[in-house]
Amino acid sequence: MKSSYKNDCTFLLKEINIKEITIEEKEKLISKGISYSEMISKEKEPSKEIMDIFYYMTKRDKREIANYVGKISEILYKKNGDNLIVVSLARAGTPIGILIKRYIKEKYNKDIKHYSISIIRGSGIDKNALDYILKNNPQGYIQFVDGWTGKGSITKELTKSIKEYNKEKNTNIDDNLTVLVDPAKLCKIYGTREDFGLSTSCLNSTVSGLISRTIFNKEYIGQEDFHGAKYLDYLESYDVSNYFIDEITKEFKNIKIDNLECEEIDKNYAHDIMKKVREEFDVKDINKIKLSVGETARVLLRRNPRIVLVKNKEDKNVSHIIKLAEERNAKVLEYDCGEYNCISIIKE
Known part of the structure; x- marks a missing residue:
């Protein structure tokens, strides 16, 4: 589907034109047992104050973020080499996937594949998207990537989904999730365990290629379709998706990655x-x-x-x-x- 990014990511999503509702309407529907994935709320324009904070945080932390990206990129490339396929979880994982791709290109002059796909709590990962990736990259090694962990809902959903997929398709996809920020202590590979405030978390689609949160609503999504999303063209004048990527990419030449150690997982x-x-x-x-x-x-x-x-x-x-x-x-x-x-x- 369409996004505001350059050629750094292939979104395996179906572009749909679903009506956006208010946050209050969404909360009422969720309270009635309707899945959050069947709807999206109207995304408002970010205030000047929030944009100022975003720019300030990005400038302040860009070298630190570049270091975290470099660390996970080095681990993943050393582990999987040219067969690495980065599969980011849309949307928070998308900019991280792009930065990994950029880092490996700059450091090793290798163009790795990067896809962004949907995973939804309660519905699981988009199996049609996985089918597409495996069909087009039979020798590839899939590595799932996200922005951060919270309490681990998506980590658990990913493990459950991939276990089911591997059993159903007789495949051997690794269900481990790599994140930039892992305060939940649930990932084997991460940039930091500090509960770090990524500047991208200030914003929604305007730092994620103008893509809405992903949607799994059977009114719009057929059995053979990818999960859906909406391109939010009305926010184009606020879009800083490529700005963020470019600012972090500029820092890659200034960093030296000398510690690839990651602590053990703590599931409790x-x-x-x-x-x-x-x-x-x-x-x-x-x-x-x-x-x-x-x-x-x-x-x-x-x-x-x-x-x-x-x-x-x-x-x-x-x-x-x-x-x-x-x-x-x-x-x-x-x-x-x-x-x-x-x-x-x-x-x-």
Whole structure:
């Protein structure tokens, strides 16, 4: 489908023209048991203040981000060589996949394949997209990539989906997810375990190729179709997708990757934090709790927040969270978030 990116990514998505609804309408439908994947809410133009924060964070952190990209790129290329196929999870994974492709091109002069596909909690990964990738790259080694981990819902969905796919198709796809930021401690390969505030989490489609969140609604998606998405042309004047990619790419020449070590996975860490929050704030539905800076930004951009918990309001990683919360009139409370810098709770 169409996107505002250059030639750095092949989106295996069906472009659809679905009606966008308000956040309030979306929350009502979700509360009735309708999957979030069947609808999208209207994406509003980012405020000048949020754009200023995005530019500031990108300039401040671009070398650090480039280092994290370099680390995961080196690990993946050393492991898989020219057979590496980066499969990013749209949308938060898309810019990370593009940056891995750019890094490997600059460092090794190799053009690796990069596809961006959909995965949806409750529906799983787009199996038609996987069929396409394997058919066109029979010798390829698929590596799934995302932006960050929260409490691990997508990591679990990916593991479940790939186990089913491998059994059904007699394949041997690796279900491990690589992310830039892994505060949930669930990934074998990551850039950092710090709950780092990526500047891309300030924005929605305008830093992701003007692609909406992915959609799995059978009114629009047939049995043979890829999952869907909408191209948000009305936001073209706000688009900074290529700006972000270019700013980080410029830093590749200034970095030296000398540490490729990754710590062990801790499957209980995010679960224990979530259990504590659930009990202390009397949350009935565990899906209403979102862990990490990245997930909290998503809540503030497209859900109805009940409260935002931050470890330290002055921390650089949450500057955009504080501003987004102010714009949404959401209460912000300082709270011991463990090693997370931010946690949010959606209204029930």
